[in-house]
Amino acid sequence: MKNKFSIGVFDSGYGGLTVFKSIAEQLPQYNYIYFGDNARSPYGDHSFETVYQYTLQCVEWLFAQGCQLVILACNTASAKALRSIQQLDLPKKYPNHRVLGVIRPTAEVVGDFSVNKKIGVMGTRGTVNSNSYPIEIGHFFPEVKVYQQACPMWVPLVENNEHLAGGADYFVNKYVIELLQQSEQIDCILLACTHYPLLVPKLKAFLPAHIKLLSQGDIVAKSLVDYLSRHTEIETSLGKERKRSFYTSGDVNIFNKQASVFLGQELLASQVKLS
Numbered sequence: 001m002k003n004k005f006s007i008g009v010f011d012s013g014y015g016g017l018t019v020f021k022s023i024a025e026q027l028p029q030y031n032y033i034y035f036g037d038n039a040r041s042p043y044g045d046h047s048f049e050t051v052y053q054y055t056l057q058c059v060e061w062l063f064a065q066g067c068q069l070v071i072l073a074c075n076t077a078s079a080k081a082l083r084s085i086q087q088l089d090l091p092k093k094y095p096n097h098r099v100l101g102v103i104r105p106t107a108e109v110v111g112d113f114s115v116n117k118k119i120g121v122m123g124t125r126g127t128v129n130s131n132s133y134p135i136e137i138g139h140f141f142p143e144v145k146v147y148q149q150a151c152p153m154w155v156p157l158v159e160n161n162e163h164l165a166g167g168a169d170y171f172v173n174k175y176v177i178e179l180l181q182q183s184e185q186i187d188c189i190l191l192a193c194t195h196y197p198l199l200v201p202k203l204k205a206f207l208p209a210h211i212k213l214l215s216q217g218d219i220v221a222k223s224l225v226d227y228l229s230r231h232t233e234i235e236t237s238l239g240k241e242r243k244r245s246f247y248t249s250g251d252v253n254i255f256n257k258q259a260s261v262f263l264g265q266e267l268l269a270s271q272v273k274l275s
């Protein structure tokens with residue numbers, strides 16, 4: 001059989017590019033299609049049903065473009081849509097396709113980064129309210145205590161490229177204080193939203209130096225390397241021409257400009273009209 005499938009990478013907007021960057025660095029040989037649903041982001045405050053419907057629509061679009069494997073590079077979609085897609089939609093309609101999220105691979109390793117076994121998780125309201133992280137981390141590290149903080153203003157700051165401006169200080173500091181007030185013992189903070197790595201320079205200015213900040217890109221990329229080594233039936237069906245395509249449901253010119261901030265290089269996206 002001719003190798004022809006791509007790996008799809010999906011996020012509500014730009015944040016998934018922080019994960020895509022690490023994946024494409026660690027697995028450069030494959031073909032990738034990135035899709036940001038910018039027209040409908042942020043997803044963080046939408047209901048379970050809405051996030052599920054939006055995510056499924058985007059995943060099906062990526063399948064139609066020739067992706068056999070899709071990574072939900074979005075914690076909110078991973079928390080609210082992944083299980084339904086894996087348990088209901090794939091077996092019924094797409095038995096040969098796979099969709100993976102970012103929460104489980106992160107939960108599998110995050111406990112190793114805390115000496116005190118007290119971890120702060122910062123994410124969107126959707127991710128925090130789903131309780132996915134305390135539940136998943138509890139499976140792998142029952143001795144770890146998880147403290148959560150929703151940061152609903154951070155994605156809008158990042159999506160509008162205002163995250164490093166002086167005006168961002170108030171909301172960066174506010175959520176950091178609210179998290180650290182929950183326990184003085186927190187020594188590791190997981191940035192459980194793929195937009196947040198862009199806030200790292202700002203966060204470092206507000207955090208005590210001993211607190212470790214953990215982003216997900218490398219964790220998810222390493223987990224994918226491992227997944228493909230264990231699933232040769234998927235790996236052998238992937239095209240290896242190093243193609244990269246970028247799509248957005250939003251404005252292409254704005255996407256091209258903003259996405260380069262996340263990716264660290266210029267790109268030219270195409271627009272997708274979702275009905």
Ligand code: DGL
Binds near residue numbers: 012042
């Ligand atoms: N990058 C998404 C995440 O990881 C952002 C969610 C949003 O659109 O609010 O959760």
